[in-house]
Amino acid sequence: MKRFLMAIGAMALTVTAGIGASLAQTPKDTLVIGAAVFSDSISPAAGGYLTLSFVYQTWEPLVARDADDKLVPALAERWEAVEPTKWRFHLRRGVKWHDGTPFTAADVKFTIDYVTNPQTVYARKSRIAGVVGTDIVDDHTVEIRTATPSALLARGLADIAIEQKASTEKLGIKEAHRKPIGTGPWKYVEWIAGDRYDLTANPDYWGGPPAMKNLRLRSLPEGATRVASLVAGETHIIEEVPVDLLPSIEKRRNLKIDAVESSVSLVLSFDVRKPPFNDVRVRQAMDYAIDKKTMLQQMLGGYGSVLDGQLVTRSTFGYNPNIKARPFDRAKAKALLAEAGYAKGFDTKINTMQGRYLSDVDIANAAAGMMTEAGARTTVNVLEGAVWAQLDRARDQGPIYQVGWFSVGDADFNTVWYTDGSKRNYWSNAEFNKLWEEARSTLDEGARLKAYNRMMEIMHEEVPSIFLFGLPRISGRSASVQGWQPSRDSLLRLHKVSVK
């Protein structure tokens, strides 16, 4: 008995001793962010899109997006096409790497060369897939060549972090990605997998030193815990407030909600190859059957917006102001169904994933209810990610499936999923395909806009998908936080944020 008690005691002691060593007191003058998705990597080469939220604290692209998805100068001050297939970038002067050495054209060439090298595994490689070479003109000028005219090169480059040639060559990519040496507003301090990422202000940042001395990004995957950490004052800003917890922040005077419409368009897509959705009248009927305004209030807390009967959101290049969403009109939906020969209705289902998009399952359920009221008896089928990937591959996603397409500000990025080559859609339209190709290979912005506007019209008439919502990004913050705004592309931009 005694020995048993001693064993337990020894066990407890060992554990307690281990704890003493690790301290997590937040250093003073630190901005603390509660992150919903915490990437397991800070390497530009690995991880999903949201890894960029970490990467861009320390590194920077040539051309950046701002919080509204507009392109702004970053490491390149300006850029222009010198030939249809050659773009010249004028680099910012006087920029220093975190180790004090100057940033030059050699770093840009090194990065682009290694990203486009077929041997390299790089997550967002496809963003600059058309690049065939980079030439150094002088220390502060580079030219990037593309295989075909590319209006979207600068937008693509916004997802490519420029890395330091000297340290990456010396340490190797793997080691260099572990402790970033960048040009960005924050310097690396410590990254603890699954827990937190600590950074400190870069006093020599070309855009001026950050407003706060230190930055801590904390992993808080569970929505209720994230909100609790904000209420308790442990975090200054939290990402993605769950819609059902909005009231607990709204009712507190010292906390604020900030929301922005993202460029993610949530849609319900049809398998137009098979009845009943091979008939455009049935697809239009479903569009009339859904009361999108009520759903926006109920499922998204009134944040975000109802899409204007087209794939892109209002802030996206290519938006057509002349198209409006079909109004909610159940009688008309029923009439259209009868006209198409489905007076008695039919059975169908919506496939969706869970937790992939804000309120995804709730939205699918509400839509199914409304479609059922109009005569299409609809059930909801919640699928796990791996099963979803297999259905995608088999090109059999079911009669209706819910998906969010994001544009990061340009229609090219999400209309591509409706073209024949994309393997993401069952709908096919020759004019649409042709316009998409044309828009992508001209440098004339007016001609591009015209093409996208026409593409939106085609989709509005043909209804390959019901265009539901521009999903919101809802963040919470302490009232003492200033200079914060959630970004449409969901990356954290914290350089100018301060706490009173």
Add this chain to the structure above:
Amino acid sequence: MRYLLRRLLLVPVPLIFVIAFVFVVLRLTGDPVAIYLGLDATPEQEAVLRAELHLDEPVVVQFGYFLADLAQGDFGTSIQFKRAAMEVVMERLGATLQLLTLGLAFAILLGIPAGVACAVWKDKLPDFALSVLAVIGQSMPSFWLGILLIQLFALDLGWLPTSGRGGLEHLVLPTVTLATFLIPNFILVTRVSVLETMREQFVVTARARGAGAARALWRHVLPNAINPVVSLIGLQLGRLMGGAVITETIFAWPGVGRLMVSAIFQRDVPIVIASVFIVAVTIILANLLVDLVQAAIDPRIRLR
């Protein structure tokens, strides 16, 4: 010593079974190529990956290749993180072990005395009150309890942090949540075991020879009643790991449990297998330890 050596030599046997099971289930429930490459892969890329992962061969052969890599300590490269899978898992192991050991120690230190109290005061107030508490604890989902604890101690009272890993104060709520999940079992098993022992002849004899109630309990009942409780510790380890997954999620604890679950959803097979491997090793070794402790307590158990 020879016993210990033999047991250690047998450790790989259950491990291979566990790994084989996980391997086959993951292969059956999702084509890795579909998940790794997505829809835009060219047929060439697909063929390369299929050959690389030996997916063009029967599952048994695939498993053989996999074991050969494993024998060299190579668990493969994580699909998501592009790093050695075992390295990613080891970074998280410390956090989970800390939580598990502390939760278990807490459950033992509270659960066993409470169980003894129930038995001693059988059918009286302490027995009744503790048994009711045990039933409540057993039926309360950890998820809910965790959020209630955050609400009370972090938000309303402001005594403890809501989440994260750091100093001692960060450990309290996760440990209590995890321990609450285990304590009821310890109370109920200890109670029954002590009650049964108290009815044994040798206890009655001891009392008849004049041993006081306290002495009889300490010298005669407890040493005999403790063994079933110690075996329970071994059996609880699997459940404990399940509880850790939930606790880690609520309290944003950077452990293996959370990593494993997200890897399963992403079909990041190397990470899943590496973490299952580590968890299995931990459970097997802990059970070995339990056997040793049992032998130390009860001389009738001979380690051969």
